Amino acid sequence: MRVRFAPSPTGHLHVGNARTALFNWLFARQQGATFILRIEDTDLERHEPGSEAQIFQDLRWLGLDWDEGPDVGGPLGPYRQSERMVVYRKHAQRLLAEGKAYLCFCTAEELEQERKRALAEHRSPRYSGKCRALDPKAAAVRRQAGEAAAIRLHVPEHPIRFHDLVHGEVEFAHEVVSDPIILRSSGLPVYNYVVVIDDALMKITHVIRGDDHLSNTPKQVALYEALGWTPPEFAHLSTILGADRERLSKRHGATSLENFREMGVLPEALMNYLSLLGWAPTGGDREIFTKDELLKEFSLARVTASPAIFDFEKLYWINRQFMKQAGTKRVAELSLPFFAKAGWMAGQPEAAARAWFEKVVELLAPSVDRLEQLLERGALIFAYDAKAALAAPDNADVLAWEKTRAVIEAFCRRVPAGQALTVDAFKSIVNEVKAETGAKGKELYHPIRLVITGSHSGPEFDKLIPILEEGSGLKLPKHVKSVRERAEEFVKA
Numbered sequence: 001m002r003v004r005f006a007p008s009p010t011g012h013l014h015v016g017n018a019r020t021a022l023f024n025w026l027f028a029r030q031q032g033a034t035f036i037l038r039i040e041d042t043d044l045e046r047h048e049p050g051s052e053a054q055i056f057q058d059l060r061w062l063g064l065d066w067d068e069g070p071d072v073g074g075p076l077g078p079y080r081q082s083e084r085m086v087v088y089r090k091h092a093q094r095l096l097a098e099g100k101a102y103l104c105f106c107t108a109e110e111l112e113q114e115r116k117r118a119l120a121e122h123r124s125p126r127y128s129g130k131c132r133a134l135d136p137k138a139a140a141v142r143r144q145a146g147e148a149a150a151i152r153l154h155v156p157e158h159p160i161r162f163h164d165l166v167h168g169e170v171e172f173a174h175e176v177v178s179d180p181i182i183l184r185s186s187g188l189p190v191y192n193y194v195v196v197i198d199d200a201l202m203k204i205t206h207v208i209r210g211d212d213h214l215s216n217t218p219k220q221v222a223l224y225e226a227l228g229w230t231p232p233e234f235a236h237l238s239t240i241l242g243a244d245r246e247r248l249s250k251r252h253g254a255t256s257l258e259n260f261r262e263m264g265v266l267p268e269a270l271m272n273y274l275s276l277l278g279w280a281p282t283g284g285d286r287e288i289f290t291k292d293e294l295l296k297e298f299s300l301a302r303v304t305a306s307p308a309i310f311d312f313e314k315l316y317w318i319n320r321q322f323m324k325q326a327g328t329k330r331v332a333e334l335s336l337p338f339f340a341k342a343g344w345m346a347g348q349p350e351a352a353a354r355a356w357f358e359k360v361v362e363l364l365a366p367s368v369d370r371l372e373q374l375l376e377r378g379a380l381i382f383a384y385d386a387k388a389a390l391a392a393p394d395n396a397d398v399l400a401w402e403k404t405r406a407v408i409e410a411f412c413r414r415v416p417a418g419q420a421l422t423v424d425a426f427k428s429i430v431n432e433v434k435a436e437t438g439a440k441g442k443e444l445y446h447p448i449r450l451v452i453t454g455s456h457s458g459p460e461f462d463k464l465i466p467i468l469e470e471g472s473g474l475k476l477p478k479h480v481k482s483v484r485e486r487a488e489e490f491v492k493a
Helices: 015-031 051-062 085-097 108-120 136-144 191-201 211-227 257-263 267-275 291-297 312-326 328-341 351-367 373-382 386-391 393-400 404-414 423-437 442-453 461-472 483-492
Strands: 002-005 034-037 101-104 150-153 160-164 168-172 181-183 206-210 233-237
Touching: 002 015, 002 206, 015 034, 015 051, 015 206, 015 233, 015 257, 015 267, 015 291, 051 257, 051 267, 085 101, 085 150, 085 181, 085 191, 085 211, 101 136, 150 211, 160 211, 160 233, 168 211, 181 191, 191 211, 206 211, 211 233, 257 267, 267 291, 267 312, 312 328, 328 351, 328 373, 351 373, 351 461, 373 461, 386 393, 386 483, 393 404, 393 442, 404 423, 404 442, 404 483, 423 442, 423 461, 442 461, 442 483, 461 483
Parallel strands: 002 034, 206 233
Antiparallel strands: 101 150, 150 181, 160 168
16 A cells, blocks of 8 residues: 655645645554655745755654655655656656647637636636547647647546445546546646645555545546556545634634744644544543554544544644653753753853753643643743833732832842852741741732742742742853842842
8 A cells, every 4th residue: 555645845845735744654553554755846836945854844843754755755656746757748748649638729818708707607627628529630730730729638528436435435427527637738737636646646545635626536536547547445534624604714813834843832742633633533532642543543534524623722622742751851851952942051051050950941831732831931031120020011900009118128138149049048047037027928928929920829939049049050042040039130120
């Protein structure tokens, strides 16, 4: 068995295409089939430089590999359509010679007039077939004389049927196919033609793709019949929708693998979530799967035809579970580029700074569901600003409490100068402030937390204070202020 993923290099890899790649890969690895990566780059106008390399990077980041492709080679290449033009023209000429295709001299203007006339008459716009009756020899003479001509497939007048592994038996009337162009007058082949040539010559046995291609399939089946080749098995995956039940697009938020990588979604979490879009595992409502578990569990028989809703919060919840499983060291390693970009950490910190940063991540990670949120949480460590804390609307109520000023003054006065503040020393200071001011509970701890973190909520003091004191002694791109430095700044502010 052989399957393929065939993206066009026209931009970043969308989650819909990534889901298609994943299902092909899962099927191939589970069935011991060959997984092929083919680049469909005949659409020169939409081709974006660098997109092919981006596709390779995105797929590998997601955890997918391939057995044949442009970068790894293989026995049935080349694996870029732009390198297969001779093959396409050869088979188009064969169809002409066998009378299964014909030359069409209709101009773009004529075809547009036909389309408008059909719409005005409330008919489905399709090619009238006016060039089908031309004498082949006379048509060949016209083309040799320099007249522009496309090549159209002559579709037999019978229904086109095929079995789909997701949708079951599918039938289209032959009129729907409407003698499609296979080779434009410019000599460039069209998608529905080249995909058949490639799939047949690369011996693809199963075509697993999005159901937006379902309407293309009758044209492709007609081509298989004309060429005398057996069509592959088809499996058309359900459409991915946004929360508004419209097709997922940029207006819904992140839609590309690059977007999710930049947000700090782990690849194994995204793989897990994408697998659940249009596929139902056995055994109830289980939602967390490792890659190996997916390989054991996945089955095309359990792929559903119903549209899948992309739930961002569900993805983030899954990501949080995988962040817990990943462990502090890996999460810290993956988070470091975010902090380095913000200027808070070096890209390659010294051993002491790296060990300290792991403590930071261990403190902050339980409260986030993607890596980018660690920056927001990390601001209390790296970006302390007393003036901003005093001006923050969220802190207004605490600052207005009757005992807040006394608590802050008593605490700041007692923080020792010239030495690191230990947790035990901090507890003693708090008890002294409590005795002096009579404050307790929130009245005591919220003002002190304001001084230390700039907010009235945050991590436990027992874990935070050692991190602040140790960090203030390290050589970091962004100096971490000690508790003493924070107290002094708060008093001045």
